[in-house]
Amino acid sequence: MGPSQSPSLLHSPCADCTKPCMLALDRALQLSGPQLDARAVAEHADAWIAIRDACPVGTDERYSDAQLRYHYSKDASLLRVTR
Numbered sequence: 001m002g003p004s005q006s007p008s009l010l011h012s013p014c015a016d017c018t019k020p021c022m023l024a025l026d027r028a029l030q031l032s033g034p035q036l037d038a039r040a041v042a043e044h045a046d047a048w049i050a051i052r053d054a055c056p057v058g059t060d061e062r063y064s065d066a067q068l069r070y071h072y073s074k075d076a077s078l079l080r081v082t083r
Contacts, residue, residue: 013057024054038074045072 028047032040041048049068063071070078 017056020054020056021051024051042073042075045069048072 024047028044028051029036031044031047045068049072052062052068062068066078069075
């Protein structure tokens with residue numbers, strides 16, 4: 001037997017947003033070309049990172065530039081620890 005009430009709907013953080021990320025997504029897709037793969041994303045990492053930067057949600061938890069660049073490019077030289 002399940003719950004007696006339907007679960008309440010969660011509020012979407014995007015519901016009241018003007019969605020500036022969508023313009024950035026369109027740009028990243030245009031730059032990356034029709035073959036969207038890891039190489040295209042790495043080559044245009046700045047455009048893909050701009051999508052995250054355009055979103056107002058979670059800006060306080062943003063990864064560092066080097067962390068973001070690594071995750072989009074998989075460039076192992078970015079893994080060096082700096083102090």
